[in-house]
Amino acid sequence: MSEEQDIITVKNLRKAYGQVEAVKGISFAVKKGELFAFLGTNGAGKSTTIDILCTLIKKTSGDVVIDGFKLGEGKENDQIRKKIGVVFQDSILDERLTVYENIMNRGQYYRLGKTTLQENYNFVSEYLKLDDIKNKKYDALSGGQRRRADIARALIHKPTILFLDEPTTGLDPQTRVFVWSAIKRLQEETNMTIFLTTHYMEEAAVANQVVVIKEGQLIASGTPNQLKERYAFDSLHLVFSETFDPEEWFEKEELSFTLKNSMYSLRLHSTLDAIETLKKLEGQIESFEVIKGSMDDVFININEEGKKITS
Structure with missing residues (x-):
């Protein structure tokens, strides 16, 4: 992989809830086009960090720059939202609508023209193989089919950064392989930056960079091979x-x-x-x-x- 610039920089990020500090001054950088694995046990501060980066909650202090825009600076957050796609652990799609309706409705939030929106749908449909579920209502889908639709929703505006919060948890092995191959193909063919949290260490093993957080602090970072040499x-x-x-x-x-x-x-x-x-x-x-x-x-x-x- 060629040398790339940092697309996410985090410096001394802190988040406190009253007297409880969930994130304790962490710093890291993510390079454009890489697969970045952000690991930690439950309660380590992963979800809080991701929620901050995705503009869902406010940081207490620290500096965050995402694709050239400074987090928390007025209209900068709006620009950041245009640059990112997020796949949450729990779906936010409307169960009463079809997959196609859900994804196209989401695309309209980004004020995409009709032609662009359809082109983008065709793009995500090809990667996630949506043709067989396009006209099915979301509540009639299996777990694996829902996950494909969830990822397609996050990609409809063609973001430069895709946040994946444990995207394959609960999926059967065959569906996990399919979802993961689609994610890797996206990264490799479009140079999309993938920011991943996962409990499956074999997924983290193919990351370009791994960072481990515990009790709100970064405790390790490096490539998978570097970490294996150090800790395995x-x-x-x-x-x-x-x-x-x-x-x-x-x-x-x-x-x-x-x-x-x-x-x-x-x-x-x-x-x-x-x-x-x-x-x-x-x-x-x-x-x-x-x-x-x-x-x-x-x-x-x-x-x-x-x-x-x-x-």
Whole structure:
């Protein structure tokens, strides 16, 4: 991906509700055209931050610039709303209207001309495959069909930034794959910036940049690979023959291990370390498996460590 300018900059953002500070002076930047994953446990401050960036609630202090417009500065917020699309966890579409009616009605809020509106509908319909549900009322749709319509609604004005708040939660695996492929295609083909929150770490694994928030503070940031190097590790899982005493061998080799259901697990400094260990144990192993460190490991370990980043 080529070097791009920052399309979102957040500096020392704070949000307090009385004496309770939900967001505690966070700073980060999102580059134009990237997939940015914003992660955290429930109550970490994710939704509050997104609501501020989407102009839904006011910040207490700090500076936010979105696509050249300063958040909170009079008519600047109106310009920001034209630049963003938002897919909320809960739908805001009218259940009594068809998918087509819902999306076209939404487009009229942006004062799009009839020709432009129809062109934009054709654009989102092609990406989200709406032809089969176009004339169905929203309340008759399945969960996956609703999500396709929700995303299409957010895209009808062709925003430069798309906010996705846990877009695939509750969807079956096949629908999740479809929705995710549509999102990635949008990013890659239109250079749209995607700002994502998700509980599925495999989705965060394909992001260009990941930021993790805990208790209102940023505690980690980097690319998925950088975070894996810092917070995850590979492991070697071993099942031994009944005639071998592995714990005596581990003690002799000064190796620490964990044991669960007759399977011994060793932490590896690198994947290739497994080769030397397997050579030493040749003839004593019934089965083995090398498990690569994952974004799930990253998320768990970051939150257990829970230290504020100092960069």
